[in-house]
Amino acid sequence: MWIVFAFVGILSGVIIAWALDMNSPKEIFQGALGGLIAGILMSAMLPH
Amino acid sequence: MSDKKETPKIGEKRKDSNQPLILPGIHRYQFFTNLKDRGWTINLDRVALFGIVAAMLSVVIKPLLRWNPATIYCYECRACYATQDRCPVGITLQAELVVAARVLDYDRFIRNGGLKCIRCGNCQSYCVQYLPLPEMFSVMQQETRRAMVNGVIPKDILRRALSQGLVGKEYIDDVAKTVA
Amino acid sequence: MEYLGYINLGIFLALMLSTLFGYIRTPVQTVLVISTILCLIVGAIFKYAAYGIDAVLLMPNEFLGGIILHPITALLTGLFLAGGLKASGGFDALKVLLRFLRRSPIGLVGTLVILINLPVISSLPCGRILAAALLPLLFTFGFEGGLGILTKSQLIVLIGAFTRNAMGSCGPSPIGGVGQIAEGFLGSFFATASDGILRAPQAFSLMLGTAVVALFLKLISQKIYPNDVSLREAPDAMAAQKFAEPEIKAPIEGYLALVIFVISLLTAIFQPLGKMPVQSVLVAGALLMVIVCRIRLNDLLEGIILLPVTAMAAGFLAAGALAATDGFKALGQILNSLVGVQFLGVAGMLAIFVQFQTILPLSCARILTAALVPVLYLFGPAQFDFLNWSQLAIVMAAYIINATTSCGPSPLGGGGMMGEGTMRAETGFIKGAYTFASMAIMAPMAAIFMKFLNLSIFQPSDPRFLQDIKMIAAFAILIAGVNILLLVAGSKLFNKESPNNYYIQVFGFLLGGSISGAILAFAVFEIDAVKIAQGAVGGFIAAALIGFMVPRSLSKRMTSTLSGPEL
Numbered sequence: 001m002w003i004v005f006a007f008v009g010i011l012s013g014v015i016i017a018w019a020l021d022m023n024s025p026k027e028i029f030q031g032a033l034g035g036l037i038a039g040i041l042m043s044a045m046l047p048h
Numbered sequence: 049m050s051d052k053k054e055t056p057k058i059g060e061k062r063k064d065s066n067q068p069l070i071l072p073g074i075h076r077y078q079f080f081t082n083l084k085d086r087g088w089t090i091n092l093d094r095v096a097l098f099g100i101v102a103a104m105l106s107v108v109i110k111p112l113l114r115w116n117p118a119t120i121y122c123y124e125c126r127a128c129y130a131t132q133d134r135c136p137v138g139i140t141l142q143a144e145l146v147v148a149a150r151v152l153d154y155d156r157f158i159r160n161g162g163l164k165c166i167r168c169g170n171c172q173s174y175c176v177q178y179l180p181l182p183e184m185f186s187v188m189q190q191e192t193r194r195a196m197v198n199g200v201i202p203k204d205i206l207r208r209a210l211s212q213g214l215v216g217k218e219y220i221d222d223v224a225k226t227v228a
Numbered sequence: 229m230e231y232l233g234y235i236n237l238g239i240f241l242a243l244m245l246s247t248l249f250g251y252i253r254t255p256v257q258t259v260l261v262i263s264t265i266l267c268l269i270v271g272a273i274f275k276y277a278a279y280g281i282d283a284v285l286l287m288p289n290e291f292l293g294g295i296i297l298h299p300i301t302a303l304l305t306g307l308f309l310a311g312g313l314k315a316s317g318g319f320d321a322l323k324v325l326l327r328f329l330r331r332s333p334i335g336l337v338g339t340l341v342i343l344i345n346l347p348v349i350s351s352l353p354c355g356r357i358l359a360a361a362l363l364p365l366l367f368t369f370g371f372e373g374g375l376g377i378l379t380k381s382q383l384i385v386l387i388g389a390f391t392r393n394a395m396g397s398c399g400p401s402p403i404g405g406v407g408q409i410a411e412g413f414l415g416s417f418f419a420t421a422s423d424g425i426l427r428a429p430q431a432f433s434l435m436l437g438t439a440v441v442a443l444f445l446k447l448i449s450q451k452i453y454p455n456d457v458s459l460r461e462a463p464d465a466m467a468a469q470k471f472a473e474p475e476i477k478a479p480i481e482g483y484l485a486l487v488i489f490v491i492s493l494l495t496a497i498f499q500p501l502g503k504m505p506v507q508s509v510l511v512a513g514a515l516l517m518v519i520v521c522r523i524r525l526n527d528l529l530e531g532i533i534l535l536p537v538t539a540m541a542a543g544f545l546a547a548g549a550l551a552a553t554d555g556f557k558a559l560g561q562i563l564n565s566l567v568g569v570q571f572l573g574v575a576g577m578l579a580i581f582v583q584f585q586t587i588l589p590l591s592c593a594r595i596l597t598a599a600l601v602p603v604l605y606l607f608g609p610a611q612f613d614f615l616n617w618s619q620l621a622i623v624m625a626a627y628i629i630n631a632t633t634s635c636g637p638s639p640l641g642g643g644g645m646m647g648e649g650t651m652r653a654e655t656g657f658i659k660g661a662y663t664f665a666s667m668a669i670m671a672p673m674a675a676i677f678m679k680f681l682n683l684s685i686f687q688p689s690d691p692r693f694l695q696d697i698k699m700i701a702a703f704a705i706l707i708a709g710v711n712i713l714l715l716v717a718g719s720k721l722f723n724k725e726s727p728n729n730y731y732i733q734v735f736g737f738l739l740g741g742s743i744s745g746a747i748l749a750f751a752v753f754e755i756d757a758v759k760i761a762q763g764a765v766g767g768f769i770a771a772a773l774i775g776f777m778v779p780r781s782l783s784k785r786m787t788s789t790l791s792g793p794e795l
Contacts, residue, residue: 001428004681004700006666007724008432011704012439013341019385020378022337030760034338035462038345042435045497046351065371096261100541107295121505123298123353123599130415141602143412151292172413176404178503202730224620 002043009039116187119150137164149188164216198220231598232274233558235733264411271553294548298695305510306357311531316521317482347394353404355394363650371462391647399632400427403740410624413605429625433673437665444661447719458652468629481521539641539745540591559605575759579745579766585631589638626671637662668740672747677701741771
């Protein structure tokens with residue numbers, strides 16, 4: 001399940017970074033990284 | 049707003065052009081609850097607030113006075129419904145019984161099969177807090193029996209329970225006697 | 229007696245709509261109490277006629293059963309902890325930690341993304357617990373809060389997205405969350421339902437929905453209502469020169485309070501000491517703060533905000549009165565009768581049903597969920613047989629995420645108002661974003677996730693697994709993509725003409741609702757053109773009900789409210 005959460009985490013991280021006016025490639029990458037961590041953490045808290 | 053601070057008439061549209069139209073889905077109910085607007089309803093508001101607080105307090109105090117305090121802890125998350133056919137007498141909505149026990153709602157208790165319960169404890173293992181459901185139901189069963197004897201519960205409710213098979217053998221004599 | 233429910237449902241809806249459109253101008257909690265009293269009076273007359281005085285005397289007990297204590301006490305304990313953290317310097321300690329994170333490879337934006345998703349990661353039984361504790365911290369990121377890292381626009385997006393994530397996190401919570409109400413019912417078929425069959429779909433769709441809310445706030449809300457938020461930007465002179473970040477130091481008590489806070493949360497979620505109420509754990513944490521961090525009991529009490537508590541209780545009272553007088557039974561029958569309407573059918577009715585709590589958002593999702601989930605359950609094999617068990621699980625997933633997120637846009641002391649207060653916004657500012665995301669993103673996404681992952685054989689070696697993962701990824705991109713396109717196109721088309729903007733939004737709203745209904749119908753009935761069309765019609769009607777249950781513009785009546793005579 002973590003794969004889909006990681007995927008949507010990255011997707012949401014990129015969208016949030018852009019919504020926060022942080023548009024440089026570095027910031028978008030950092031947003032994706034933050035989203036990836038959030039997605040994996042979220043998946044880890046769920047029943048498997 | 050003008051300096052004269054005139055109160056606009058009810059029903060007219062605002063004339064200022066910079067007032068945006070409201071976005072679909074936006075709920076602005078709280079515009080009506082502006083403090084300045086409360087003049088004619090201030091006592092009504094006070095009574096309403098008193099009613100809300102009194103209702104909340106009674107929900108907490110009642111179970112304490114009736115020796116059924118554990119009912120206060122129920123999250124009403126309904127995880128106990130997962131008991132399903134593991135309940136030997138076929139009660140499906142256990143949380144309803146807990147709420148009924150908390151507020152002494154006899155109709156709700158009987159309607160959901162509270163008088164059928166044999167307190168086996170199978171539903172307890174599904175409770176996210178492992179609350180003592182059999183004890184709660186037992187206390188409420190005694191309360192219901194007392195209310196029946198005192199004639200507090202309308203006979204129609206008991207008749208309906210009898211006809212739908214909602215009374216266990218432990219209580220069937222009491223119910224039959226009351227209805228008769 | 230059969231008319232009692234319809235009459236009381238009519239009274240409740242008439243009072244709510246009159247308040248909404250400005251014909252009744254009192255606080256909403258007063259209106260809810262009036263609704264309770266009227267319903268009880270009408271109920272008493274009917275019950276007296278049918279069953280006699282004994283039935284009337286039992287009515288107070290019946291309507292008090294509507295009060296659900298759990299969210300009220302959970303909110304109070306959350307506010308308690310927030311008060312303790314504030315008094316002990318815990319927020320300063322958190323700022324120091326965040327500064328450390330910001331300087332790590334994930335940077336500021338990565339830190340903010342994690343912070344925004346923290347409520348769903350921790351999944352407490354009421355989103356207000358974490359919101360009460362962390363919203364003051366988010367405020368400090370702005371110029372007025374002291375750190376000055378974010379601009380006004382960024383702060384609006386941050387607070388709005390965080391609050392959205394929080395006011396939905398009660399859904400996937402395993403410790404008394406709203407989703408468990410439906411999991412309990414699904415347990416009669418899915419043996420492991422009570423372990424959390426609905427948690428993953430909810431968490432998944434909330435994550436995506438949060439991102440779309442962030443985008444909505446940036447592209448739509450701020451453009452339409454540029455003056456609705458009274459946060460200030462940093463003065464030009466300060467903004468021009470690199471804003472010197474003030475040196476933050478936290479007292480040792482602050483770090484201790486933070487450690488106690490985190491341990492309390494983890495203990496409440498994982499329950500390593502055995503099953504116990506989350507409130508008890510949090511109060512124990514707060515008392516530990518009093519002892520270890522040397523704060524006063526008064527500091528804890530200062531954290532409490534009463535309005536959301538009383539508004540929520542008033543909502544429960546009104547719902548309790550409706551339940552005691554068959555109001556919800558009547559609602560169930562009305563929804564059931566929609567199946568007979570040719571252009572709606574089962575698919576259209578379900579598309580409206582799943583959006584019902586966003587159409588009528590109350591202060592706590594539990595108010596209506598407790599009444600409507602049993603109705604939905606009866607649509608399955610248990611009674612009406614409109615749906616089989618798998619289809620019921622899909623509809624439950626969509627309904628529950630829509631329900632749990634409904635306290636966000638609720639104007640009756642809903643959680644979203646905490647976010648609006650923190651960003652100093654007019655009431656209603658962030659609610660358009662919330663309703664749109666619940667309707668157009670979260671409900672269909674949860675249904676898709678349930679269909680393609682939760683219900684399939686869940687093993688990596690299964691060939692369907694990879695296919696299902698691909699399907700979910702494709703739908704996530706499709707649903708998010710279409711809606712993002714709608715938002716971007718809408719924001720480009722806006723101009724100074726208010727009516728023009730309004731019609732663009734209406735079009736976008738209705739289109740979003742129709743697509744959502746169609747996707748839901750596809751998830752439930754697969755490729756069936758008639759059903760998908762019926763779902764789209766149902767979604768259209770639901771979107772219209774959500775969108776138009778508001779006055780089109782502020783009338784004089786409301787203006788007089790705003791500028792009425794002083795007390």
